[in-house]
Amino acid sequence: MNSIWIIFISIAGLYLFLILSYLAGWFRLPEFRPGKDWSKIPVTLIIPVRNEEKNIWPLLAGIADQDYPSDQISVIFIDDHSEDKTLQEILSGKGGQDVRIIELPGSDQGKKSAIRKGLVECETDIVLLLDADSVLYDKWITDMTDQLIHSSSRLVFGPVRYLAQNPWERIQQLELFSLVGTGAAACGLNNPILCNGTNMICFRKDYLDFFNAEKQKAVSGDDIFFLLWIKKHYPGQITFLKSPDSIIETAPSPGLGSFIRQRLRWTSKSRFYKDPHIIFSAVAVFLVNFLLLFLLCGIIFMEQLWKPFIILYSIKMVIDFIFLFFITGYYRARSILIYFIPLQLVYFIYVNFIAIAGNLLPVHWKGRMKKI
Structure with a gap:
């Protein structure tokens, strides 16, 4: 029993150190302040699409409503063999915008190939x-461009949240805020480990250099690998756009199955990570959740394990709640914390399943199945 307490104290201490570090990183992260007018700089939006006919119109409307000069905005849609009316919807909804559609050849498929093709054509x-x-706010291009140039960064990424209308979608939003907050906080510690490719600005040359240098086999996108590549080659030149209004909204998963498949796809990348900071964070999170599951199952055979289980569970709940309290509050979404306890009841089981299955099971995306 003494050895269990030693393991318990070590893992609990590791997790406490990690989350408290993230809290410090979040508060160290400077808020975005608009700077000079960079609106004479041309930019290109690169948007991979596959079977998105239901989502294209809000995106096109958001692009049209940008306060950035329209003659400085180019849009490239790269179609990944859509089987619906995505292309027709783009053509009918683009209006007077500078929009190009590029179709991937039959031999190419997937988001990585689409982004690469868009960069080459850009x-x-x-x-x-x-x-x-994505659903955009009207200053998105202006703010992202300002942050990239004013901060002398090579990569800027921003927050994402779901368009949540019901309890299931709000639970997803709360879980996503934990990832957004982690990515932002790690950036505040000058050790970025997470970003979301849904809200990112960079230099075309850097992304092409990354593609030429790195040959990743991961099924999911290259956003985190690109971030880690920039971190390695341009230390200190990655920033997070911290502003309560700088958030992009996107569609949540309609059901549990699609949500699990998405998280499995994200997790499938983890075996290719080499950065010590992302490995440390992933191991710390997995260990505390694995220990919780181990203790819960062990209570069946050793009744005295209930005490370390309750203590560890309480420690984790308190520190997680504090972290999410500040993140959701900053983005005016604190009301979703009412789903915190229901989420915590199953979260440690969910983490164990995703961590293991994500490295073993085939990955599904947009009607495709790929082996890892």
């Missing part, structure tokens, strides 16, 4: 990357 130095189901 004619501007600065590119913004987003998903086809």
